[in-house]
Structure formats: structure tokens, C-alpha cells
Amino acid sequence: MWEFYSFLFLLVVGYGVGTYLERSHFASIRRREQELINKAIVFTVRDLPELPGNPQLRLVAAGTVVSIDYFKRIVAMLHHFFGGNISSYESLLERARREAILRMREKAHAIGATMIFGVRLETSAINDGNPKTTTGVELIAYGTAIIPDHTAGATPQLWHTPA
Amino acid sequence: MILSTLETLPGLMITHHLGVVSGSTVRAKHFGRDFMAGLKNIVGGELKGYTELLNESRQQAVERLRQQAESMGADAVLNIRFATSSIAAGAAEVFAYGTAVKVSRA
Numbered sequence: 001m002w003e004f005y006s007f008l009f010l011l012v013v014g015y016g017v018g019t020y021l022e023r024s025h026f027a028s029i030r031r032r033e034q035e036l037i038n039k040a041i042v043f044t045v046r047d048l049p050e051l052p053g054n055p056q057l058r059l060v061a062a063g064t065v066v067s068i069d070y071f072k073r074i075v076a077m078l079h080h081f082f083g084g085n086i087s088s089y090e091s092l093l094e095r096a097r098r099e100a101i102l103r104m105r106e107k108a109h110a111i112g113a114t115m116i117f118g119v120r121l122e123t124s125a126i127n128d129g130n131p132k133t134t135t136g137v138e139l140i141a142y143g144t145a146i147i148p149d150h151t152a153g154a155t156p157q158l159w160h161t162p163a
Numbered sequence: 164m165i166l167s168t169l170e171t172l173p174g175l176m177i178t179h180h181l182g183v184v185s186g187s188t189v190r191a192k193h194f195g196r197d198f199m200a201g202l203k204n205i206v207g208g209e210l211k212g213y214t215e216l217l218n219e220s221r222q223q224a225v226e227r228l229r230q231q232a233e234s235m236g237a238d239a240v241l242n243i244r245f246a247t248s249s250i251a252a253g254a255a256e257v258f259a260y261g262t263a264v265k266v267s268r269a
């Protein structure tokens with residue numbers, strides 16, 4: 001009986017706190033993405049266009065390790081049984097990936113870069129020695145930040161933001 | 164030393180190809196971090212201790228990659244990639260690799 005109550009308690013706490021944390025995280029992501037519009041633009045392209053002067057190149061990397069809450073883990077287990085999209089994992093990975101990209105862009109912006117080329121994203125599961133249980137998922141984003149040579153004139157506008 | 168995820172560099176020509184260089188580090192988490200991660204497994208969200216741990220590991224892996232490239236006399240390491248993998252008993256390996264080259268002004 002005690003086990004059932006503790007299961008129920010974890011389920012409720014996981015759902016309540018987990019949902020609240022996810023909502024506030026998404027709000028923070030949206031706000032920071034707005035702040036970084038037109039700054040440290042991300043390209044997966046691996047060839048640099050012609051740039052004036054001698055732009056500087058810097059390797060930037062950032063990542064985050066996230067864990068799923070108890071409620072969603074149970075839901076995912078049920079999904080495992082019936083098949084189909086595990087949407088609870090999808091939202092976890094989405095916010096972690098956006099967080100990793102944001103952190104990389106914030107780092108690049110802080111050193112004066114305006115663009116990041118050759119960006120790659122990587123996902124890996126972190127477990128506590130038992131390969132059957134996943135403790136967390138690591139999402140990393142990395143690329144080559146370009147610091148323009150301001151003495152050589154304006155950098156051509158390589159992108160445009162839809163209105 | 165230029166470290167880059169790109170395959171070519173603007174205004175520079177690759178004159179020597181020195182081969183693959185890599186740097187890796189294997190780190191275990193300590194008890195405090197593990198305990199917090201246990202709590203976070205209930206409510207979900209970021210495991211900050213792990214994020215820090217892997218960031219430090221990644222910096223060290225890049226530093227080792229740079230040292231290896233320097234010892235070969237390289238000017239740049241191109242097409243750098245990262246890989247993370249879980250090793251048994253709560254340790255993670257962070258691995259960085261790329262191609263060491265010599266370059267000159269085109």
C-alpha cells in the first residue's frame with residue numbers, strides 16, 4: 001500500500017512541478033530567442049561566403065543535459081506498450097535542443113560574432129551505468145563563430161528576417 | 164591555431180594534410196551531483212551538475228586536441244566534431260576530433 005501511495009505521490013509531483021518547469025522554460029527560450037533575432041545567425045552551411053577583410057574564426061560549443069519527469073516517464077512506458085509518437089519526450093528534446101542552440105548563440109554573441117557556420121547538433125543518452133535506464137539526455141550544439149573584420153567595411157547582409 | 168567546424172578557410176590554402184587528431188576525456192560524476200540528478204528525475208528539467216561536468220570535459224578534450232595538433236606542427240584543425248558516450252559505472256567520455264592541416268595565404 002505504501003508503495004502505491006509513493007508511486008501516486010511521485011506521479012502527482014512529477015506532473016505538477018514538471019509541467020510548471022517546462023512552461024517556464026519554454027517562456028524563457030522564446031524570450032531569449034526574441035532578444036537574439038538577427039544576432040549570431042546560425043548556418044549549417046560549411047563553406048564561408050566571401051567576407052571583407054580578415055574575419056576571425058572561433059570554435060563555439062554549448063550543451064545541456066536534461067531529464068524527463070516521473071509522470072512523463074510512466075506515460076512514455078505506456079506508449080512503449082502501445083506504440084506511436086512519444087510526445088512527452090518530443091517536447092523535452094525540443095526545449096533542450098533550443099536551449100543548446102541559444103547558449104551557443106549567446107556565447108558567440110558575447111565574443112562579437114555575427115554568424116555561426118558549420119553548425120552541428122548532437123544527442124546522446126547519459127546513463128548511470130545501467131544501460132537500460134537513462135538518467136538524462138545531452139544535447140550539444142557547436143559551430144564556427146565568425147567575428148567580422150570591422151575595419152574592412154560592412155559585412156554583406158546574408159540573411160533576411162521575414163516580416 | 165585555428166579550430167573550426169568548417170572544411171575550408173577563407174583566404175587560406177591547405178598546403179599539408181597531417182591527418183586526424185583527437186582529444187578525449189573520461190569523467191565520472193561525484194555523489195552530490197548524482198543525488199541532485201536523482202531528485203531531478205522526479206520533476207524533470209536540466210541536470211545542471213551534468214551540464215557543467217560535460218562542458219568542462221569538452222573544454223579539456225579540445226585542449227588535448229589542440230596540443231596534439233601543435234605537436235605535429237599544424238596551423239589549423241578543420242572539420243572538428245564532438246561525440247559523447249556513456250561508459251559503464253556512471254562515467255561519460257567526451258571526444259573531439261578533426262583534421263590537422265598546414266595552411267598558407269592563398
